[in-house]
Amino acid sequence: MATKRTQIAYRCPDCATATVGFLGGLSSVSDMLRLKCECGESALDIKRQNDGKINLSVPCVYCKSNHSYVLSPEIMMRDELTKFSCPYSGMGIAFIGDDESISKEIENSAEELSRIMASLEAETVSDIQPQDVGEDSMPPDPAIYDTLNFVLRDLEAEGEVHCPCDNGSYDLRFTDDGMQAYCKNCGATYDFYARSVSVAEEYLTIDSITLK
Ligand SMILES: [Zn+2]
Ligand SMILES: [Zn+2]
Ligand SMILES: [Zn+2]
Incomplete structure (x- = not known):
């Protein structure tokens, strides 16, 4: 290396x-x-x-x-x-x-x-950090993020993340349906419909994603 x-x-x-x-x-x-x-x-x-x-x-x-x-x-x-x-x-x-x-x-x-x-x-x-996280405000499972972030970075490394601007840098955010990959350059998005880790893991087999 x-x-x-x-x-x-x-x-x-x-x-x-x-x-x-x-x-x-x-x-x-x-x-x-x-x-x-x-x-x-x-x-x-x-x-x-x-x-x-x-x-x-x-x-x-x-x-x-x-x-x-x-x-x-x-x-x-x-x-x-x-x-x-x-x-x-x-x-x-x-x-x-x-x-x-x-x-x-x-x-x-x-x-x-x-x-x-x-x-x-x-x-x-x-002062800006959460003090006490109540049951109701439990954040989504970080393992979903870990899995989808891995998927995204892997596809990115292979040049298989496609985006209208073609020169994007990508990140992930949580949505009501799971997570969304977005381009920090042009704002295009791709939705991962994954509210659980097992569903997120199904994305491990996809070959490419196209942001719109
Ligand atoms: Zn944090
Ligand atoms: Zn320190
Ligand atoms: Zn873009």
Whole structure:
């Protein structure tokens, strides 16, 4: 595998500081990397799975819980920045890219965070995080997101995500029917009708998706 100066960054849910680490050391099956915040209260875990895919567990500054993402190893050889979003807030919580794009994205996400905090009149990040999640407001199963995010990233890597603008970067959001992939460039969408993990898993076999 070609080695690039690929970095990974996330923001700590406890102290709101961004931590950046080098992703290049991940080579063998048993490898696991842990990127810790200096405050000691949070850590991002990166594991290589038996099938060669990379598993990320990212502390979310917006939910205070971890979200996990499964990536294909090619991600480390991509030129453009990859952004991982919180499935509930849609905000970017982790980034993979080179030095330059990572520092730019950390700045952007800091601005995003302070805008949100200002709009909620929050003094610390804990003020914007959920305090007590009641039974009624239980968020959808994160495993649905994990599965469909995997489907989307896999198809994207194979060039099988089609979109009117043909130069999109794609993300996912929850809808009443399941999840929706959308193009951040032109706004086209594709609906995944999946309200459960088992239905979401049926999408693992599709060959391509076309956003409209
Ligand atoms: Zn911290
Ligand atoms: Zn989150
Ligand atoms: Zn598009």
